[in-house]
Every structure is written in C-alpha cells, then in structure tokens.
Amino acid sequence: MRLARALTLRLLFGLLSLVFISFVTFVADELAPGDAVTVLAGEKASPEEKARLREELGLNRPWPVRYGEFVAKAARLDFGTSYYGIKEPVSDILKRDLPMTARLALMAIALAALLGVGMGTVAALWENRWPDRLALTLSTLGVTVPNFVLAPLLVYVFSLQLGMVPQVWSPVRSLPDISYLILPVAILAARPAALLTRLTRASMIETLKQEFVRLAIAKGVPPARLVFRHALRNAILPVVTAIGTSFGFLLTGSFIVERAFLLPGIGRETIEAIQQGNTPVLQACILVTGAMFILVNLIVDLLLPVLDPRVREAQV
Amino acid sequence: MRARDLFFWAGVGFLGFLVLLAVFGPTLRHHYLDKVGLPFEPPGARFWLGTDELGRDVFARIAYGARVSLTVGLIVQGLAVVIGTAVGVIGVYAPRWVSNPVMRLTDGMFAFPDILLAILIIGVWRRGMVPVIVALAITAWPGIARLVRTQVASLRHREFVQAARAMGGSTPYVVTRHVLPQMMGVLLAVSMVELAGTILAESSLSFLGIGIEAPDPSWGSLIDAARANMNAYPLLLLWPCLILSLSIFALNFVGDGLRERLDPRSR
Numbered sequence: 087m088r089l090a091r092a093l094t095l096r097l098l099f100g101l102l103s104l105v106f107i108s109f110v111t112f113v114a115d116e117l118a119p120g121d122a123v124t125v126l127a128g129e130k131a132s133p134e135e136k137a138r139l140r141e142e143l144g145l146n147r148p149w150p151v152r153y154g155e156f157v158a159k160a161a162r163l164d165f166g167t168s169y170y171g172i173k174e175p176v177s178d179i180l181k182r183d184l185p186m187t188a189r190l191a192l193m194a195i196a197l198a199a200l201l202g203v204g205m206g207t208v209a210a211l212w213e214n215r216w217p218d219r220l221a222l223t224l225s226t227l228g229v230t231v232p233n234f235v236l237a238p239l240l241v242y243v244f245s246l247q248l249g250m251v252p253q254v255w256s257p258v259r260s261l262p263d264i265s266y267l268i269l270p271v272a273i274l275a276a277r278p279a280a281l282l283t284r285l286t287r288a289s290m291i292e293t294l295k296q297e298f299v300r301l302a303i304a305k306g307v308p309p310a311r312l313v314f315r316h317a318l319r320n321a322i323l324p325v326v327t328a329i330g331t332s333f334g335f336l337l338t339g340s341f342i343v344e345r346a347f348l349l350p351g352i353g354r355e356t357i358e359a360i361q362q363g364n365t366p367v368l369q370a371c372i373l374v375t376g377a378m379f380i381l382v383n384l385i386v387d388l389l390l391p392v393l394d395p396r397v398r399e400a401q402v
Numbered sequence: 403m404r405a406r407d408l409f410f411w412a413g414v415g416f417l418g419f420l421v422l423l424a425v426f427g428p429t430l431r432h433h434y435l436d437k438v439g440l441p442f443e444p445p446g447a448r449f450w451l452g453t454d455e456l457g458r459d460v461f462a463r464i465a466y467g468a469r470v471s472l473t474v475g476l477i478v479q480g481l482a483v484v485i486g487t488a489v490g491v492i493g494v495y496a497p498r499w500v501s502n503p504v505m506r507l508t509d510g511m512f513a514f515p516d517i518l519l520a521i522l523i524i525g526v527w528r529r530g531m532v533p534v535i536v537a538l539a540i541t542a543w544p545g546i547a548r549l550v551r552t553q554v555a556s557l558r559h560r561e562f563v564q565a566a567r568a569m570g571g572s573t574p575y576v577v578t579r580h581v582l583p584q585m586m587g588v589l590l591a592v593s594m595v596e597l598a599g600t601i602l603a604e605s606s607l608s609f610l611g612i613g614i615e616a617p618d619p620s621w622g623s624l625i626d627a628a629r630a631n632m633n634a635y636p637l638l639l640l641w642p643c644l645i646l647s648l649s650i651f652a653l654n655f656v657g658d659g660l661r662e663r664l665d666p667r668s669r
Contacts, residue, residue: 103514341521372518372525383513
C-alpha cells in the first residue's frame with residue numbers, strides 16, 4: 087500500500103515537472119523579442135493588419151487562456167508551423183528529427199552502461215591493482231575532457247588521419263550502415279561511462295565487504311556466479327538510478343555531438359531554431375527534450391522496486 | 403611531498419598563469435581582434451601560437467578566451483554562492499510553509515539538465531555575455547543551495563551554535579557570525595569545482611554558436627572555428643582544446659586540495 091502511494095506521488099511529481107517545463111516554454115514565447123505577428127505579417131505590415139492578425143491568432147486573449155490552449159495543443163503534438171522555410175508543421179519536423187536523437191541517446195546509454203558496469207566491476211574486483219588504476223585513470227579523463235574537445239580530436243585521428251570512419255553524417259547513408267554513428271555514440275557515452283564506472287566500483291567494493299558475500303564464498307559459490315548473481319545484483323541499484331540521471335546529460339551532450347557531426351536531430355534543430363528566432367520549433371524541441379528526460383527518470387524510478395525487493399517493502 | 407600536493411600546487415600555479423594571461427594576454431603582443439599577419443602563419447617569434455584564418459594572433463585570442471572564461475565563471479559562481487547560500491539558509495531556518503516549496507523548487511531545478519535550461523533562456527532572450535552569465539547563474543545556484551542546506555542543518559545543532567543561541571543571539575546573528583563562517587572553506591572548495599563546470603558550460607554554448615558572439619573569441623568558439631581547417635592546420639584546434647582541458651584539470655585539483663585543507667572533517 088505504501089508502495090502504491092509512493093508510486094502515485096512519483097507519477098504526480100513527473101506530471102508536475104512536465105507542467106513546469108510547459109509553463110517555462112510558454113512564458114519563453116511571451117518574452118521572445120520577435121512575436122508571431124511580426125514574423126507572419128512581415129516587418130512592413132500596417133498596425134491595422136497586425137491588429138487583425140493578432141485577433142485571428144487569438145493573441146489578444148488573457149494569458150491563462152492561451153496557456154491552456156498551448157498545453158492542449160502540445161498534448162496533441164500540435165506546435166503550430168515553423169516561421170521560416172516552407173512553413174512546415176512543427177510536428178513533422180519533430181517526427182523527422184526524433185529518431186536520430188533517440189537512436190544516438192539509446193545507443194550511447196547502452197554503451198555507457200555496459201562499459202561503466204563492466205569497468206567498475208573489474209576495478210572493484212582488482213581494487214588498487216593495475217586494472218583498478220587503469221579504470222580510474224580512464225574515468226578521470228572521461229569526466230574531465232569535455233565532449234566538444236573530444237569530438238574534433240577523435241575526428242582528426244580516426245576520420246582524417248586513419249580514415250576509419252566518416253567525418254560527418256550525410257543523407258546518402260542508409261540505415262544498415264551505422265559507421266557514421268560510431269564516433270558520435272562513443273563521444274556521447276564517454277562521460278556517463280566514466281561516472282558509472284566510478285559509481286559501480288564504489289558500490290561493488292561496499293557490497294563485496296558484506297556478510298552475505300563472505301557467506302557465499304564460504305559456501306563455495308563459483309566466482310562467476312558470486313560476482314554476477316550475488317554481488318553485482320546488489321551493487322547495481324544505485325547504478326540504475328544514475329543511468330536515469332545521466333540520460334539527461336546525454337540529451338544535452340547530443341546538442342554538441344549533433345553539431346559536431348551534422349547529425350539531423352533535435353539538438354541541431356534547437357540550435358538552428360535559436361539562431362533563426364524560430365520560436366514554435368524552439369518551444370517544441372525544448373518541451374520534447376524535457377519530456378523525454380522526465381519520462382526516462384520516471385521509468386527508472388518505477389523500475390527500482392521491480393529490481394529490488396527491499397524498495398518494494400520500504401517506502402520509496 | 404605527496405603526489406596529491408604536487409597536483410594541487412601545479413593547479414594553483416596554472417590558475418595564477420591563467421589570471422595573468424586573462425589580464426595582460428589579449429593585448430600583450432597584438433590586439434585580439436586585429437588582423438596583424440597573413441592567414442595561417444605557423445608559430446614563431448612574432449606570433450607565439452601562429453595566426454588564424456584571418457591573420458589574427460592566436461595567442462591573443464586564446465588569452466581573450468581565458469578572460470571570457472574567468473569573467474563568466476567568477477560572476478556566475480559569485481551569484482550562485484550568494485543566491486544558493488540565501489536559499490539554503492531559508493531551507494533550514496524559515497517556517498515549513500516557506501522552506502518546503504522553496505526546497506522542492508531547488509530539487510526540481512537541480513535535477514533538470516543545466517544546459518537545456520540555459521539554451522532555453524538564451525534562445526528566447528539574445529546572444530552575448532550577459533545572457534550567458536544570467537542563464538548559467540540561474541542553473542548554478544540550486545547545487546550550492548542543496549549543499550548549504552545540509553551543512554547548515556548539521557551545524558545548527560552543534561554546541562557552539564547552541565551556545566550562541568543560548569546567550570541570546572538572534573537567528574540572523576547566529577547564522578552570519580557562527581554558522582556561515584564555519585562553512586566558508588567547503589563553499590570555496592565546491593565553487594572551485596563548480597567553476598570548472600561553468601567554464602565548460604560557457605564553452606559548450608559558444609561551441610554551439612549561441613554563447614559569446616563573434617568576433618570576440620571564447621575557447622568554445624575557437625574550437626568550433628578550428629574544425630573547419632583542422633586537416634591542414636591541426637595546431638589551431640590543439641591550442642584551445644589544450645588550455646581548456648588543463649584549466650578543468652587544474653580547477654578540479656585545486657578544488658579537491660582546498661576541500662582537504664579547509665574542511666576539518668575530511669582530515
């Protein structure tokens with residue numbers, strides 16, 4: 087029963103965060119310098135024309151009404167049309183860009199989780215010996231070297247000097263060919279992998295000291311089974327939470343990577359929208375990115391009780 | 403001397419060099435905006451780090467980048483420490499109907515990815531140094547506020563604070579004279595590490611083309627610009643990457659060292 091209450095609270099908090107982001111993006115439009123009327127009617131429109139357009143777009147109604155409408159439309163993924171270019175519906179732009187960002191983020195988080203948990207476990211098992219030192223050095227580098235430094239350096243070495251992978255994305259590449267994703271995913275995964283390594287290592291060292299592990303050793307549980315079934319299963323819980331939070335940093339990292347490799351995703355679209363003053367696109371991008379972040383963290387939090395019976399019994 | 407001490411003092415030395423570079427560097431040999439040579443001159447006696455694609459002195463431009471990074475970083479951290487301390491103290495001493503919503507908001511903002519919020523703020527406002535500072539300050543204070551809250555909450559029940567209270571000290575007096583001075587060291591150490599984060603965030607925004615505006619350089623925009631010609635002139639890419647990474651390392655080492663030296667509990 088307590089769990090049900092905790093989960094309900096968690097869902098409510100997720101919903102509240104979504105309302106918060108939608109409100110911030112709505113206010114953002116209110117404060118933006120070039121408003122829709124000026125953009126749509128053109129700079130030279132007469133005051134009467136502007137007033138008529140304002141009436142037509144419903145911009146003269148009080149803001150709570152307009153906010154309600156904004157949310158209602160956003161819930162149906164209707165963000166209006168882009169100010170510039172062929173005045174495409176924003177939802178079409180999102181549909182085109184989302185798969186790239188989602189693919190990048192999911193591949194990077196999978197790689198980061200694999201590397202982080204793997205290296206962290208190895209480091210903990212060989213604490214203070216060379217595998218541990220190596221893992222810690224790598225993770226310090228991964229945390230401190232920023233991705234926009236890593237990106238051009240790796241492009242220089244692996245694309246320009248060695249010619250192993252393409253330098254940037256190009257539209258002729260079809261889906262089965264993912265060579266253009268290797269560098270972006272690796273760069274995106276570097277930081278979360280480093281953080282997860284540290285966390286797994288610390289958590290694993292802590293777990294290995296506990297009684298039940300010693301009991302298992304005394305019982306003669308084979309080493310592989312001991313590590314995977316007994317120790318890692320317990321040590322992994324804080325790591326799972328951290329995977330959720332690092333997903334947020336991954337989304338921001340994808341801004342950098344998408345720019346560095348010219349990948350057509352949400353991040354690149356956001357930056358272009360800012361540079362053009364294309365508010366509907368900017369709003370939609372920020373809202374979608376924020377919603378993805380909230381959703382992933384919600385899933386992680388709901389996943390915890392499934393993984394850990396202790397969480398199921400205690401309040402979350 | 404332990405290796406950690408060595409790193410600490412090396413970091414302090416590097417930061418000192420960075421400050422000198424930021425103050426004198428941008429105009430020491432040539433002005434950072436002037437086209438004083440041919441495009442892509444190699445490093446030499448006249449141009450220590452060579453010239454860029456327009457014939458501007460790379461050394462002066464890197465030095466100006468240091469000025470940008472330190473200015474933005476110090477102002478943002480200053481603001482974050484002031485706001486964060488105020489909010490953190492409110493979180494402990496204010497009545498619950500004030501402190502609860504305030505700390506909820508803080509937690510919410512802390513969890514939200516920094517750069518995303520900064521990008522939104524800059525997106526609807528404008529480009530340039532002031533919006534960058536405001537956007538980064540808005541994203542930087544929640545971390546400090548959470549730290550201050552836990553610190554103040556634990557100090558609050560210590561004997562010397564209780565004693566000051568028993569002697570009739572008012573809440574503002576006890577907080578400013580007894581509680582806050584105790585945590586200056588921790589705060590300084592943490593804001594050093596956070597300073598690294600702010601410098602990175604500013605460089606990220608400039609790399610994305612929505613930070614410091616051209617022709618003024620920032621380390622982030624220098625890296626972005628150097629990518630265009632990196633096959634022929636990789637050195638132009640190397641310099642800003644190198645100084646940025648070294649600065650981040652130095653700030654982390656100094657921050658950790660300060661924490662060790664100033665926080666009585668970590669000894």
